[in-house]
Structures are given as structure tokens and as C-alpha cells.
Amino acid sequence: MKLTKRLILANAATVIVPLLITALVALVYIYFIANFFGTEISYTSYQKLSEIRLELTGSQSRLLNNPEIIKQETFHAYLREQMANLNGEVIILKDDHLLFSSRNFSKIEIAKALEIADRSAPQPFSKEYLKVGNVQYNVEQITVPFPDATEGKILLLAPYDRAGQNFLNLLLLLSFTFLLSFLLTNIVISYQFSRRIVQPLQYLQKAAAEISKGNLDLAIAEEGDQEIQELCRALELMRLKLKESILTQLKYEDNRKMLVSSISHDLKTPVTTIKGYIEGILDGVANTPEKTDKYLKTVYHKARQVDQMIDDLLLYAKLDLKQLPFDFAPTDVAKYLEEFCAECEPELEQAGIKLTCVSQLSKKQILNLDRERMRRVFTNLLDNSRKYMDKPMKEIKITLRETPQSIVLEFRDNGAGISKEDLPHIFDRFYRSDQSRSEVKGSGLGLAIAKQIVEGHGGKIWAVSHGAEGTSILISLKKR
Structure with a gap:
């Protein structure tokens, strides 16, 4: 559920629930009054009581403005x-002497009415009543000061x-019930609402604290409302990316160590050879011009081998770090392969290797190639095949074919x-197999460079290995 929707429902519930409780209390009160006291609740009675109050208030205002009017018979x-x-009834007194009475009241009834009026003055129409015969009266007293310092009372x-009083009591009960239920509902809904939000946030805070400590193994579950779930999802993705980044960094560190180890191993042999031949020349072992020339050619060959290894290493590093841009151009792949084979065929023939290029394309196919980089791929594959040739009849066959979605080139040899x-x-x-490491010359980066360029x-x-028949x-x- 969305947080905004939950807020709307929570606000609505804080009003609807108290209203329902209040309505239920009203029904129970009406049922209780009707069945146990045999009385009714009448709005008409309450309205009549309100009219009485307004009448008394209006009379009091007129009397205060003109106190002598209470002596007039017309009033x-x-x-x-x-x-x-x-x-209703009316009693008019001046200094406790009766001036007028709408009916005959005894002195005791008048005195009791005065006593009730004095006690009820702070709260008009209190629950204290004057009973005259079978009738109960609410007593309202109006004090009228006279110019001669005497005091008149009406x-x-x-x-x-009873019915009107029941209605008034019902209003008071309902008001109290609504306020109380409104307060309790707000407390309960606020607690549940905050709990629904605070608990996931506390969990997120815990997860963030663990991440800050470097612990990326604590998974962040999606809890709470939709917005909080989205926050949890975003933090979980961040955690996974951080973890992946750290693992990648560790992998790069391991690769760096392996790189240093491999470079040290592969450079040690030619450098040792160079050092040995130079020492032979310095020590006079090469004591003839022919022997000296042989030593120098060997040193030169080994130096070129080291130089090639360094060039391959720099190229691979640039490819691996995506720092070497590609210069793509539309290329007829069949024609490109044909030109490459024509350039390489003489050199391979001198090495006793038969090169065959076959195109099985039904029509001309244009690909976006970086021609220089792709030539490096083809050259590396041919060099790799040459290193592992072990047959008297050495053959390399390059086949160009197509599938519905791609162009496929196969370099197949009949090597080991x-x-x-x-x-x-x-x-x-x-990478080299343990058997070939000491026997095969090269940087060990040829196929790795080819993979980077192709990708x-x-x-x-x-x-694909064909066993003793070669490799594709x-x-x-x-x-x-």
C-alpha cells in the first residue's frame, strides 16, 4: 500500500471510528432509557427547554434596563x-415581599425556590428542582436593583x-463519547502508523550501519509501504553493487598478483638467456668472430621476444581497461579474409604450413570491423596454431560461413x-598448460588479446578440441 493512501485511510479512520462508536453508544442509550426507565428522548422537548431559556434571558435584559417595570400590572x-x-410560573419579590405570583405558592415553597435559585445561580437549569405538587420546576432567578437601593427578584x-432532559443528557454523553473515542482512536492509529513506518526505517538504519562497518552480507528485505519498499529495494541494489564492486576489486587484485607472477616467470627465461650470453662475451667464451656473432644474434632474438611480450602486455592492459578505442568501418568480410590469407600464405609456406581459406557465404556480407585490431586477432590465432604443430603435414584451414544472425570464422589446425x-x-x-610452458615461446597473451578484441x-x-587431430x-x- 502506498504511504499516501495509508495516510488518507488513517485520517479517515480517526473520524469514522469515533462516529461509529458514538452512534453505537447513542443506540444503546436510547434502548436503555426506553426499556428500563420507560421514558423517551424528544428533540421537541429540548427545543421547548431552549425557548424557555431564551425567554428568561430576554426578560432579564429588559428588566435591568427598566427595573420599575416589575411593579406594573401590564408587565x-x-x-x-x-x-x-x-x-411555567412566575414569582416577583421586593425585599422578600411578594409583589406578584402567577399561582398561589406557600411561603415555604417561595423560600425553597429562593434557596434553589441561589445555589443554581452559577449553573442555570441544574439538576436541583422545585417540586410543587406533582410538578417539578427549573428555577431561574433574575435580580433587579432598584434606585432606592432595594433589591427585587423575579x-x-x-x-x-424528562424527555427533553434525556435528550440533553444524550448530547452530553455523545459529546464525551466522541471526544474520548477520537482521542483513543488517534492514539491507536498513530501508534500503528508510526510502527508501520518506524520499524522498517529502524531495520534500514541497522542495515546502513552494517554497510558502514563493511558488512555487506546482511540482506535488506522489502518491508513497509510501497515507498519504503522502494527505498529498501534501492538500498539492497546499492548493497549488491557495493559487494560486487568489492569482489571485482579483489578479483582485480588477485589478477594483478597473478600478472606480476606471470610476467616475472615469462620474462625471467629470456632475460636469463640474455644475461648468460652477454657474460659469455665479456668473459671471452665467444673467442671467435663466428661465435660472437651467434651470441649477439641470440641476445637480439631474446630482446625482441621481451619487447614483444611488453607490447602484448600494454595492448592487453589497454583493452582490459577499455582505454583503446576501436575504429570501425564497413568491411566486406570475405574480401578482407582473402587479403589476409594472401599476405600470410608465403610466410607460412616457408614454415612448412599449408594455409587454406574457404568462404561459404552465399552473398557479400558487410560487417563493421576495426580492420587493424581484427588483423591482430587473425595473426594471433595463426601464431598460436603454429606453436603447437606436431604433424609432418602441417595444415591450417580458415572457413567463413554464416548463420541467420551471424558470421562465423573457424580457424582449424591439425596440431597437438x-x-x-x-x-x-x-x-x-x-595461461599455458604445464607441459607447454617451458617449451612454447611467447607472451601468453595472444588468445586473451584476441578475446578482448572480438568482444x-x-x-x-x-x-573446440578435436583431440589428437587438432583444434578449432x-x-x-x-x-x-
């Missing part, structure tokens, strides 16, 4: 008429109406083949 008649409409007696254990690793940098073209490269290296490039 007595007017007041009697108004109170008669409400079934006692207005409004008949007590590759064991199943070595096959998954031949494109790793500096830079959006293609794939893989190897296949390149797949997507069609335009």
Missing part, C-alpha cells in the same frame, strides 16, 4: 402570558421535561590439440 400580565405558553419557574582440462582456460591471460566487436570466441578456434560476429 405582570405579559410575563404571566409568556410563561403560560411554556406552562423567579421564573420552567416545568421540568587441447586437453579437456585446459580448454576452458586457454583465453585466460598468461569489443560485440562478438564471441571459443575453442571459432569467432562469431553479429550481422549488420
Whole structure:
């Protein structure tokens, strides 16, 4: 659920729930009053009681403005008429002497009315009533000061109406119930709402603290409302990316160590050879011009080997760090392969290797190639095949064919083949089988460089071993 939706529902519940509770209490109160007390609740009665109050308030205002009016018979008649409409009575006193009474009240009843009026003055229409016969009256007292410093009192007696009082009590009960239920509902909903938000946030805080300590193994579950779940999801992705980044960094560190180890191992042999031959020249071992020339040629050859290894290493480093841009150009792949084979064929013939290039394309295919980089790939594959030739009739066959989505080049030789254990690793940098490491010359980066360049073209490269019959290296490039 969205947080905004939950806020709307929570705010609505803080009003709806108290209203429902209040309505339920009203029904229970009405049922209780009707069945156990045999009385009713009447709005009409309450309205009548309100009219009485307004009438008494209006009379009090007129009397304060003109106190002498209470002695006039016309005012007595007017007041009697108004109170008669409400079934009420009126008593007018001056210095406790009776001036007018709408009915005959005993002195005891008048004294009791005065006593009730004095006690009820702070709270008009309190629950203390004057009972005259079978009728109960609410007593309202109006004090009228006279110019001669005497004091007049008007006692207005409004008949007590049980149904109206029940309605007034119901209003008070409902008001109290609504306020109490509103307060409790707010407390409960606020607690649940904050709990729904605070608990996931506390968990996120814990997870963030663990991440800051370097612990990236604590998975962040998606909890809470939709917005909080999205936050959890974002932090979990961040955790996974950080973990992946650290693992990649560790992998790079391991590769760096392996790189240093491999470079040290592969450079040690030619450097040792160079050092040995130079010492032979210095020590006079090469005591003839022919021997000296032989030593110097060997040193030169080994120096070129070291130089080639360094060039391959720099090229691979640039490819691996994506620092070497590709210069793609539309290329007729069949024609490009034909030109490459024509250039390489004489050199391979001198080495006793037969090179065959076959195109099985049904029509001209144009690919976006970096011609110089792809030539490096082809050259590396041919060099790799040459190193492992062990047959009297040495052959390399390059076949160009197509699939519905790609162009495939296969470089197949009839060399020693590759064991199943070595096959998954031949494109790793500096990888050689233990048997070939001491026998085969090179940087150990040829196939790794070829893989980087092919993948830079959006293609794939893989190897298939034919056992003792040789090996195939296949390149797949997507069609335009």
C-alpha cells in the first residue's frame, strides 16, 4: 500500500471510528432509557427547554434596563402570558415581599425556590428542582436593583421535561463519547502508523550501519509501504553493487598478483638467456668472430621476444581497461579474409604450413570491423596454431560461413590439440598448460588479446578440441 493512501485511510479512520462508536453508544442509550426507565428522548422537548431559556434571558435584559417595570400590572400580565405558553410560573419579590405570583405558592415553597435559585445561580437549569405538587420546576432567578437601593427578584419557574432532559443528557454523553473515542482512536492509529513506518526505517538504519562497518552480507528485505519498499529495494541494489564492486576489486587484485607472477616467470627465461650470453662475451667464451656473432644474434632474438611480450602486455592492459578505442568501418568480410590469407600464405609456406581459406557465404556480407585490431586477432590465432604443430603435414584451414544472425570464422589446425582440462582456460591471460610452458615461446597473451578484441566487436570466441587431430578456434560476429 502506498504511504499516501495509508495516510488518507488513517485520517479517515480517526473520524469514522469515533462516529461509529458514538452512534453505537447513542443506540444503546436510547434502548436503555426506553426499556428500563420507560421514558423517551424528544428533540421537541429540548427545543421547548431552549425557548424557555431564551425567554428568561430576554426578560432579564429588559428588566435591568427598566427595573420599575416589575411593579406594573401590564408587565405582570405579559410575563404571566409568556410563561403560560411554556406552562411555567412566575414569582416577583421586593425585599422578600411578594409583589406578584402567577399561582398561589406557600411561603415555604417561595423560600425553597429562593434557596434553589441561589445555589443554581452559577449553573442555570441544574439538576436541583422545585417540586410543587406533582410538578417539578427549573428555577431561574433574575435580580433587579432598584434606585432606592432595594433589591427585587423575579423567579421564573420552567416545568421540568424528562424527555427533553434525556435528550440533553444524550448530547452530553455523545459529546464525551466522541471526544474520548477520537482521542483513543488517534492514539491507536498513530501508534500503528508510526510502527508501520518506524520499524522498517529502524531495520534500514541497522542495515546502513552494517554497510558502514563493511558488512555487506546482511540482506535488506522489502518491508513497509510501497515507498519504503522502494527505498529498501534501492538500498539492497546499492548493497549488491557495493559487494560486487568489492569482489571485482579483489578479483582485480588477485589478477594483478597473478600478472606480476606471470610476467616475472615469462620474462625471467629470456632475460636469463640474455644475461648468460652477454657474460659469455665479456668473459671471452665467444673467442671467435663466428661465435660472437651467434651470441649477439641470440641476445637480439631474446630482446625482441621481451619487447614483444611488453607490447602484448600494454595492448592487453589497454583493452582490459577499455582505454583503446576501436575504429570501425564497413568491411566486406570475405574480401578482407582473402587479403589476409594472401599476405600470410608465403610466410607460412616457408614454415612448412599449408594455409587454406574457404568462404561459404552465399552473398557479400558487410560487417563493421576495426580492420587493424581484427588483423591482430587473425595473426594471433595463426601464431598460436603454429606453436603447437606436431604433424609432418602441417595444415591450417580458415572457413567463413554464416548463420541467420551471424558470421562465423573457424580457424582449424591439425596440431597437438587441447586437453579437456585446459580448454576452458586457454583465453585466460598468461595461461599455458604445464607441459607447454617451458617449451612454447611467447607472451601468453595472444588468445586473451584476441578475446578482448572480438568482444569489443560485440562478438564471441571459443575453442573446440578435436583431440589428437587438432583444434578449432571459432569467432562469431553479429550481422549488420
